[in-house]
Amino acid sequence: MAHVKRPLSPHLGVYRWTVTMATSILHRASGVALGAGALWLAWWLFAAASGYEAFECVQGFSTSPVGMVLLFGVTLALMFHLLNGIRHLAWDMGHGFEVKTATVSGWTVIVLALVLAIVAWGIGLSMMGAFQ
């Protein structure tokens, strides 16, 4: 059996990026990020159940500059995964497969996720008096 150099099908890298490709891989990426977020939630709940010192430790991390950047990232991932998940459920029922519809719904999900994440943080920060 000689090794014949057969042509390979082109890999992802040869294609121009489209918003539908981006939302597809972002759904997985945001899912992984939410895995970290879920463990963060478990840590927070366990600390609240454990005592004041443990709770202060989580709150200290969550309100540190690094913690707040990460928490905003988790918020954004949550909004995106939630909205894009609804888009996936619509596809599961056979709706929205036309190229134009999928492109429009893709951009809608991205923009809306950003808006909702910023609104959630705006409300939270204003409750802490950050804008006074």
Place this chain on the structure above:
Amino acid sequence: MSLRTPLGKVRGLGSAKDGTQHFWVQRVSAVALIPLTIWLVAELVCLTGAGRDEVLDWLGNPIQAILMLLLVVAGFYHLKLGIQVILEDYVHSEGARLATSLMNIFVCFAGGAVSVFAVLKIAFGG
């Protein structure tokens, strides 16, 4: 002895041998998580800057505790299913896939167990 033909045994099960079970449970948990995550975000925004006492008060309410239990159970199970698909797609070596798949199951169930324990402890006044 089974009277079923070999074809009848595998029909509808696919290469993973469990049919559409994974697909279906992923969707059921996804649908459950839509209202639950909206509730969680709203509650966490309201709890911005809250101390431990306020969190204990909040989860001391039975409705809130039950919703949190539903969220962590549906959430960690949905996470386990999602990460499993990613590992099956991207981890090609069989040994590494087995190791990471086991780790995925253990971490997700541990995260769920820790969360459920914490919520129950707070809810029962602990």
